[in-house]
Amino acid sequence: MSVDSATVTKIASLARIAVSEAEVAALVPELNNILGWVEQLGEVDVSGVEPMTAVITNHLRLRDDVVGADPLTGGGIRDRILANAPAPQHGFFGVPKVIE
Amino acid sequence: MMTTITDLGIAAIRNGVRDGDFSAVEVAAAFNAAVDGADALNAFIVKTPDHALSAAKAVDEARASGATLGAMAGVPIGMKDLFATQGVQTTAASHILEGFVPQYESTVSANLWAAGAGMLGKLNMDQFAMGSSNETSFFGNVISPWRRAGGGSAALAPGGSSGGSASAVSARLCPAATGTDTGGSIRQPAAFTGISGIKPTYGRCSRWGVVAFASSLDQAGPMARDVRDCAIMLGAMAGFDAKDATSLELPVPAWEAGLSADIKGKRVGIPREYRVDGIDADIARVWDDGIAWLKDAGAEIVDISLPHTKYALPAYYIIAPAEASSNLARYDGVRYGLRDLPDGAGLQDMYAATRAAGFGPEVKRRIMIGTYVLSAGFYDAYYTQAQKVRTLIARDFEAAWAACDIILTPTAPSAAFGLGEKSTDPLSMYLNDVFAVPASLAGLPAMSVPGGLSAEGLPLGLQIIGQAFDEQGVLNAGLAIEQRSGFTARPERWW
Numbered sequence: 001m002s003v004d005s006a007t008v009t010k011i012a013s014l015a016r017i018a019v020s021e022a023e024v025a026a027l028v029p030e031l032n033n034i035l036g037w038v039e040q041l042g043e044v045d046v047s048g049v050e051p052m053t054a055v056i057t058n059h060l061r062l063r064d065d066v067v068g069a070d071p072l073t074g075g076g077i078r079d080r081i082l083a084n085a086p087a088p089q090h091g092f093f094g095v096p097k098v099i100e
Numbered sequence: 101m102m103t104t105i106t107d108l109g110i111a112a113i114r115n116g117v118r119d120g121d122f123s124a125v126e127v128a129a130a131f132n133a134a135v136d137g138a139d140a141l142n143a144f145i146v147k148t149p150d151h152a153l154s155a156a157k158a159v160d161e162a163r164a165s166g167a168t169l170g171a172m173a174g175v176p177i178g179m180k181d182l183f184a185t186q187g188v189q190t191t192a193a194s195h196i197l198e199g200f201v202p203q204y205e206s207t208v209s210a211n212l213w214a215a216g217a218g219m220l221g222k223l224n225m226d227q228f229a230m231g232s233s234n235e236t237s238f239f240g241n242v243i244s245p246w247r248r249a250g251g252g253s254a255a256l257a258p259g260g261s262s263g264g265s266a267s268a269v270s271a272r273l274c275p276a277a278t279g280t281d282t283g284g285s286i287r288q289p290a291a292f293t294g295i296s297g298i299k300p301t302y303g304r305c306s307r308w309g310v311v312a313f314a315s316s317l318d319q320a321g322p323m324a325r326d327v328r329d330c331a332i333m334l335g336a337m338a339g340f341d342a343k344d345a346t347s348l349e350l351p352v353p354a355w356e357a358g359l360s361a362d363i364k365g366k367r368v369g370i371p372r373e374y375r376v377d378g379i380d381a382d383i384a385r386v387w388d389d390g391i392a393w394l395k396d397a398g399a400e401i402v403d404i405s406l407p408h409t410k411y412a413l414p415a416y417y418i419i420a421p422a423e424a425s426s427n428l429a430r431y432d433g434v435r436y437g438l439r440d441l442p443d444g445a446g447l448q449d450m451y452a453a454t455r456a457a458g459f460g461p462e463v464k465r466r467i468m469i470g471t472y473v474l475s476a477g478f479y480d481a482y483y484t485q486a487q488k489v490r491t492l493i494a495r496d497f498e499a500a501w502a503a504c505d506i507i508l509t510p511t512a513p514s515a516a517f518g519l520g521e522k523s524t525d526p527l528s529m530y531l532n533d534v535f536a537v538p539a540s541l542a543g544l545p546a547m548s549v550p551g552g553l554s555a556e557g558l559p560l561g562l563q564i565i566g567q568a569f570d571e572q573g574v575l576n577a578g579l580a581i582e583q584r585s586g587f588t589a590r591p592e593r594w595w
Contacts, residue, residue: 001478001481003472007472008468011468011471011472011475012468013452014471014475015425015455015467015468015471016429016432016448016451016452016455017452017455017456017459017464017467017468018449018452018453018455018456019456027465027468030465030526031465031468031469031472033526033527034417034465034469034526034527035469035472037414037417037527038414038415038417038418038482038486039414040410040411040414041411041414041415041418041482041485041486041489042481042485044408044411044485044488044489044492046485046488046489046492049488049491049492050488050491051484051487051488051490051491052487052488052490052491052494053487054316054346055302055316055494055541055542055543056301056302056303056346056348056543056568058303058346058348058349060345061342061345061349063342070342070343072204072343073343077203080203080204081203081435083201083203084199084200084201084202084203084435084436084437085434085435085436086433086434086436086437086438086439087439093434093435095434095447095450096441096445096446096447096450097446098446098447
């Protein structure tokens with residue numbers, strides 16, 4: 001499978017990365033070069049093989065169902081969460097208007 | 101004494117501070133000066149001399165009061181800029197995180213500070229750990245302190261992604277540094293700069309507070325001058341952490357106390373698939389030397405086969421970008437980092453503009469590949485197929501462990517290359533990790549130790565791959581090689 005400029009434009013849109021026409025033109029052969037190379041995986045016989053889900057067998061732990069069980073990841077730290085926000089407003093993350 | 105302190109590694113500093121040969125503050129001051137004198141290497145993004153000094157002062161006071169000192173007491177280290185450090189800018193060498201000051205400390209760095217270490221600064225790296233030459237950093241290339249013998253002053257790559265760590269440890273700017281390894285990012289730069297580095301079993305070191313690249317592969321580990329120092333520092337970094345869902349709930353073995361270069365009866369596997377056609381003559385020679393050294397240390401050498409080796413790299417370049425495209429979706433210009441809001445733009449345009457301005461070309465390339473292989477219609481052909489191949493690669497190792505206890509290979513297919521030599525062709529850059537990636541895909545502990553020099557006088561590394569949880573076996577084989585290789589080469593100061 002290979003990608004054309006329309007596909008690259010679509011991928012960039014899905015990835016939320018603005019690209020110019022010149023960038024798309026440069027990306028088409030670059031991505032095709034990489035995709036052409038990974039396609040050799042198609043020659044591997046994987047019948048009956050399960051896809052890997054975890055490299056080291058581990059069980060899923062659940063934390064105690066308590067608000068603020070861990071003070072580092074619990075609640076009540078609004079100002080610290082907003083400390084690096086580019087445009088915080090009134091204790092919230094600020095974003096451009098989304099309702100016309 | 102002040103002139104030679106920077107030649108000391110972790111164990112020598114720890115012992116010297118403990119025995120009162122010098123103070124921790126003297127050590128921190130000596131390394132702060134070394135860091136200040138090496139701007140030409142561009143190894144640091146941020147310097148934190150006060151952090152190193154205040155940690156040292158606390159160690160000196162603890163010693164004076166008779167308190168028990170930690171495993172890293174008095175040792176100042178470099179911190180890869182992938183670890184969140186409270187109050188100190190953390191960027192992953194990207195523009196999109198420029199100015200980001202974490203409100204919390206990563207578990208690994210917190211463990212190191214609790215063990216008595218201090219921080220000399222945040223180390224430069226490939227942007228979001230994506231690269232093998234440290235040429236993708238927003239903050240400029242890191243320069244290797246090494247130069248080719250008789251080859252003039254051509255700037256060489258320190259390897260990547262932990263290039264700042266490798267350059268700084270090799271140039272004696274710090275006795276050790278943290279690294280992270282997703283597909284070779286500790287081992288390949290260690291090999292390029294003549295130092296040691298170990299990626300432990302997946303889950304040994306907490307990923308909490310480490311800027312995520314590919315979560316099923318990312319592992320932190322130490323980069324240091326020798327095997328003992330790696331054992332000490334890994335012990336300080338590792339440990340169960342409830343905040344990382346994939347953290348191993350196992351006690352941390354006493355790796356330093358368990359060090360032994362006597363590997364009598366150990367079976368060392370030599371995978372025939374790694375002896376690729378056209379293998380570099382220097383690499384083949386050092387590999388043969390390594391085999392001879394381990395035999396001399398009492399090991400039995402066995403030929404093994406890892407039949408799916410050639411598919412590891414292409415599988416990696418589907419899986420890692422897929423995970424990266426998901427992990428890096430968080431950089432949206434809303435919660436932290438850069439925001440680019442063109443005049444009159446709405447939310448979607450803001451996302452796209454922010455990410456276009458904030459990510460470098462290699463990061464964009466990988467996000468695009470990852471987005472494509474996960475997109476409807478292509479998911480099974482690419483992503484599911486790659487994860488099945490990953491299962492086969494892990495099975496190859498499982499089968500090999502019936503015949504051997506550890507595996508010895510070269511770390512990288514060549515010595516360090518010049519900056520700019522490979523950066524125009526992504527694929528030729530990716531091929532640098534051909535020997536490192538299989539162990540990453542299988543989550544196995546793997547280490548690089550210096551094995552010798554190339555014809556051009558540049559370091560070459562030997563890789564030891566171990567069974568899951570057997571870091572001790574890896575370290576011990578590394579020690580056996582270290583004791584026989586006689587590797588004492590170091591870069592001559594030009595910076």
